[in-house]
Amino acid sequence: MQGTKRQPDHILNVEGLAQLLRALRADAYRLVGPTVRDGAIVHAEIRGIDDLPAGWTETQEAGTYRLVPRGDGALFGFSTAAQSYKQVFFVPRLRLLKLRRKDSSFTVEHDAPVTSRLALIGARSCDLHAIEVQDRTLLTGPFADPDYAARRSDLFIVAVQCGQSGGTCFCASMGTGPRSTAGFDLALTELFEPHRFLVQVGTEAGERVLARLPRALATESERVAAEGVVEQTAQSMGRRMDTTGIKELLYRNLEHPRWDDVAERCLGCTNCTLACPTCFCSTVEDTGDLTGESAERWRRWDSCFTLDHSYLHGGSVRTSTRSRYRQWMTHKLASWIDQFGTSGCVGCGRCITWCPVGIDITEEVAAIRRADGACSGEGGAP
Amino acid sequence: MNTAGPMTPRPVVVRNIHIESDDVVTLDLATESEAWSFQPGQFNMLYAFGVGEVPVSMSGDPSQTDRLVHTIRSVGAVTEALCRTPLGGVVGLRGPFGTPWPMDTVRGRDLVVVAGGLGLAPLRPVLYDVLRYRSDYGRISLLAGARTPEDLLFKREVERWKQQAAIDVHLSVDRAPAGWNGQVGVVTSLLSSIDISAQTVAFVCGPEVMMRFTVRELQRRRVPAERIYLSMERNMKCAVGFCGHCQLGPSFVCKDGPIFRYEQLKSLFWLPEI
Amino acid sequence: MNEREALERHPFAAGLSDPQISALLPCARRVRYRAGAVIFREGAAATSLYLIITGGVALEQHVPGKGDLALESLGPGDLLGLSWIFPGGHWLLTARATTDTDALELNARDVLQRMDLDPALGFALSKHLVAQLCQRLERVRLQRLDVYRAPK
Numbered sequence: 001m002q003g004t005k006r007q008p009d010h011i012l013n014v015e016g017l018a019q020l021l022r023a024l025r026a027d028a029y030r031l032v033g034p035t036v037r038d039g040a041i042v043h044a045e046i047r048g049i050d051d052l053p054a055g056w057t058e059t060q061e062a063g064t065y066r067l068v069p070r071g072d073g074a075l076f077g078f079s080t081a082a083q084s085y086k087q088v089f090f091v092p093r094l095r096l097l098k099l100r101r102k103d104s105s106f107t108v109e110h111d112a113p114v115t116s117r118l119a120l121i122g123a124r125s126c127d128l129h130a131i132e133v134q135d136r137t138l139l140t141g142p143f144a145d146p147d148y149a150a151r152r153s154d155l156f157i158v159a160v161q162c163g164q165s166g167g168t169c170f171c172a173s174m175g176t177g178p179r180s181t182a183g184f185d186l187a188l189t190e191l192f193e194p195h196r197f198l199v200q201v202g203t204e205a206g207e208r209v210l211a212r213l214p215r216a217l218a219t220e221s222e223r224v225a226a227e228g229v230v231e232q233t234a235q236s237m238g239r240r241m242d243t244t245g246i247k248e249l250l251y252r253n254l255e256h257p258r259w260d261d262v263a264e265r266c267l268g269c270t271n272c273t274l275a276c277p278t279c280f281c282s283t284v285e286d287t288g289d290l291t292g293e294s295a296e297r298w299r300r301w302d303s304c305f306t307l308d309h310s311y312l313h314g315g316s317v318r319t320s321t322r323s324r325y326r327q328w329m330t331h332k333l334a335s336w337i338d339q340f341g342t343s344g345c346v347g348c349g350r351c352i353t354w355c356p357v358g359i360d361i362t363e364e365v366a367a368i369r370r371a372d373g374a375c376s377g378e379g380g381a382p
Numbered sequence: 383m384n385t386a387g388p389m390t391p392r393p394v395v396v397r398n399i400h401i402e403s404d405d406v407v408t409l410d411l412a413t414e415s416e417a418w419s420f421q422p423g424q425f426n427m428l429y430a431f432g433v434g435e436v437p438v439s440m441s442g443d444p445s446q447t448d449r450l451v452h453t454i455r456s457v458g459a460v461t462e463a464l465c466r467t468p469l470g471g472v473v474g475l476r477g478p479f480g481t482p483w484p485m486d487t488v489r490g491r492d493l494v495v496v497a498g499g500l501g502l503a504p505l506r507p508v509l510y511d512v513l514r515y516r517s518d519y520g521r522i523s524l525l526a527g528a529r530t531p532e533d534l535l536f537k538r539e540v541e542r543w544k545q546q547a548a549i550d551v552h553l554s555v556d557r558a559p560a561g562w563n564g565q566v567g568v569v570t571s572l573l574s575s576i577d578i579s580a581q582t583v584a585f586v587c588g589p590e591v592m593m594r595f596t597v598r599e600l601q602r603r604r605v606p607a608e609r610i611y612l613s614m615e616r617n618m619k620c621a622v623g624f625c626g627h628c629q630l631g632p633s634f635v636c637k638d639g640p641i642f643r644y645e646q647l648k649s650l651f652w653l654p655e656i
Numbered sequence: 657m658n659e660r661e662a663l664e665r666h667p668f669a670a671g672l673s674d675p676q677i678s679a680l681l682p683c684a685r686r687v688r689y690r691a692g693a694v695i696f697r698e699g700a701a702a703t704s705l706y707l708i709i710t711g712g713v714a715l716e717q718h719v720p721g722k723g724d725l726a727l728e729s730l731g732p733g734d735l736l737g738l739s740w741i742f743p744g745g746h747w748l749l750t751a752r753a754t755t756d757t758d759a760l761e762l763n764a765r766d767v768l769q770r771m772d773l774d775p776a777l778g779f780a781l782s783k784h785l786v787a788q789l790c791q792r793l794e795r796v797r798l799q800r801l802d803v804y805r806a807p808k
Contacts (some may be wrong), residue, residue, distance in 0.1 A: 054571070093504075093648050095387050096387075096390075097389070097390060099431065099474075101431065103396075104395075104471070104472055105393040105472045106393050106431060106472060106474070108390055108391070108392075110387070110390070118502070137623070137624070137625060141624075141637070142623065142625045142637060143388040143621070143622040143623065144620070146387045146623055149637075170452060180490055225633075253648075254650075254653060254656070255653070280624065280626055281626035281627065282620070282624065282626070283619050283625065283627070284389070284435065284617070284619040284620060284625065285427070286429065286432065286433060286434040286435060287432065287461065288432020288433065289432070292431075292432060294432075295432035296391065299389075302619075302625070302627070304626065308617075309617065309627055310616070310617050310627070311459040311617050312615060312616065312617055313458055313461075313807045314457070314807025315807070317616065317617070317655060317656075318655045318656075319655065320655060323654075324653035325654070327629070331629065334632075335629070335631055337631040338632035339632055339634070391770075402782070405697065405806060455806070457806060457807055485659075491774065498804065499803070499804035516715065523769030527804075528804060529802065529805060531806040533804065554729070556799050556804065557725075557799075558725065558726045559725065560724050560725055561720055561723070562726055563714075563754050564729075564754075565712070565729040565731075566726040566727060566728055566729045567729050567795055567799065568795045568798040568799050569729050570795065570798070571717070571795050574731065574733060575731050575732065583696075588803070588804075589803040590797070590803065590805050591798070591803050592803055592804075595794075595798050
């Protein structure tokens with residue numbers, strides 16, 4: 001997935017796409033793609049083109065997600081899947097260690113790392129950016145997470161250029177989409193009448209797979225049509241966020257009355273952090289068995305919205321919802337930049353969609369910006 | 383770090399136990415042959431088999447490479463299990479982690495070490511270092527506060543330092559029984575009894591409230607923000623920058639701390655619930 | 657160090673003019689206490705204030721069954737005794753020298769009289785008294801927080 005040289009674009013028809021998925025399976029890739037499950041389009045393991053959400057789309061609004069049929073049989077005619085790829089690489093529950101008492105000491109065993117080849121089918125630009133954001137936390141610090149590294153080590157990425165923006169999307173504001181420009185092996189743009197896909201080649205691996213498929217060179221008018229699709233999406237974003245000086249904006253508004261306001265609405269349910277493709281907080285749980293002979297260490301997702309998250313002997317540092325929401329949002333949009341050189345937000349909008357009370361991060365930022373410098377209660381340096 | 387990954391503890395043997403007070407013990411941890419090295423202020427994650435893991439600062443002498451010394455207060459399930467580990471028993475250890483006290487910055491200057499309660503533990507390696515290379519430093523003062531005379535850590539050693547006069551030692555307790563002839567009052571009140579020069583550097587460790595009072599008092603004595611260093615504490619699950627718990631504004635206490643220059647923290651230090 | 661120098665160098669008299677120092681000087685006398693000596697006792701009439709020059713003083717309270725408990729320690733530069741400020745006051749605590757202690761004892765009635773006569777002196781000393789009180793209050797507050805207590 002290194003730098004792209006401009007390749008000619010190709011055209012695959014629907015059967016060609018089916019062959020692409022078969023070719024990847026033949027190359028021992030497990031396919032993870034969008035599919036309809038439990039009333040939502042989710043990322044899950046798929047066998048082939050028949051598992052794709054043909055003819056389905058969704059409406060997303062703050063606190064709302066509904067599957068809706070669409071008439072055209074589109075395979076990628078939705079905006080974002082309910083989840084990102086986070087749970088694929090940074091798994092929700094992971095056994096880190098098995099320990100056993102031996103003589104007076106103990107021994108440690110590790111589960112073998114999971115290194116299956118994965119092909120991501122229909123990956124959106126926001127979700128690809130999110131992987132890159134998580135890489136910075138889990139791979140490029142002083143330590144690398146071995147499980148995460150193994151799970152994302154052998155990827156083939158078939159991106160899809162977004163043909164439709166969702167009601168809560170704002171990737172255009174975050175500079176993370178809707179157009180995928182890098183980080184894929186192949187990128188598809190879904191075109192209709194006839195139903196077909198314009199294919200951009202991102203890597204040599206992509207080129208090699210494509211070479212095995214029946215395909216045509218894309219015409220200039222097909223190229224223009226594909227450009228138009230993603231341009232139309234960019235123009236119709238459901239939300240926007242003004243990110244001008246956002247780090248400084250939030251750092252200087254840590255006592256803004258809006259935090260009190262949002263705390264009145266926030267349930268502290270942790271949905272936003274679970275749905276977020278970049279949130280990486282985890283906790284470590286050590287367990288022992290009744291005999292005291294063996295023990296395990298597990299990692300599981302955690303959230304800064306829980307009281308336990310900041311627990312120190314004697315009490316928690318962040319006891320109020322106000323402080324916990326502030327922590328989440330200033331981390332996501334401000335301190336992340338100091339920590340990892342990038343925003344923690346890719347504008348996928350999931351935190352808005354999946355918030356049971358419809359808290360909208362773009363609106364919270366806008367409210368703080370509208371009353372920049374307002375201050376609730378006392379505080380500040382002496 | 384070993385190939386097993388950064389979350390894997392290795393077994394170490396409890397070679398020595400010092401009972402410091404009712405609820406505080408010091409454990410000397412060692413393996414057969416390993417030579418350890420650490421810098422004053424750094425910490426390890428200590429694991430009690432099947433119970434859990436907590437961060438604990440090293441309180442020993444950095445020049446003693448055959449053991450790692452940790453002073454632990456029993457305040458929860460894990461620390462209680464660690465404190466109860468018998469002589470010859472095994473605990474898990476991974477580390478060392480974190481930033482050290484900036485010993486280089488102090489060389490040739492005066493140092494005031496302000497410790498509250500268990501806060502003396504991560505500062506003891508500083509004093510060992512200073513005593514070892516005494517002529518490299520200017521005036522060294524130790525101001526240590528504790529709840530009661532009983533709770534003062536490392537009593538015999540501190541008494542010895544006092545006798546040797548290589549360090550100017552001042553102790554104070556918040557409450558004293560009849561017969562206590564030492565100082566009573568908060569540790570910050572000791573600051574008025576020492577000289578502060580234009581070059582004085584301060585290392586402070588203790589409960590956050592105590593550090594806030596101390597910073598205020600140091601600033602009243604005109605010690606600038608860039609010469610005050612604090613050891614901060616936050617919830618910590620991994621110590622390697624993954625788990626997200628120890629964030630303090632833009633910093634991860636596990637890797638950007640625990641030792642911070644006050645100047646770095648200034649804007650957040652006085653904010654509640656940050 | 658004579659009495660004048662001792663007074664001039666003590667924080668209680670910081671910023672006072674020469675004439676003001678001279679006005680206070682007749683109220684002061686040099687006192688010395690051996691370690692363990694009682695400087696004043698709880699319940700006695702508070703007729704003096706003490707400016708500690710060297711040494712250390714413990715403020716104690718006798719608690720039945722527990723003995724004399726030290727509540728606060730004072731040292732060089734501190735002002736010992738506050739109950740004299742309002743005439744007719746009595747000491748609330750016992751003051752005991754914990755080490756050999758040098759101090760200036762000032763006659764409270766004389767000091768109050770001079771503060772009344774010279775409002776500028778009165779104001780300057782009042783400011784020092786308030787500052788001393790604030791500092792002591794701050795310390796007591798932190799002490800009351802009991803920050804080293806074992807968490808529940």
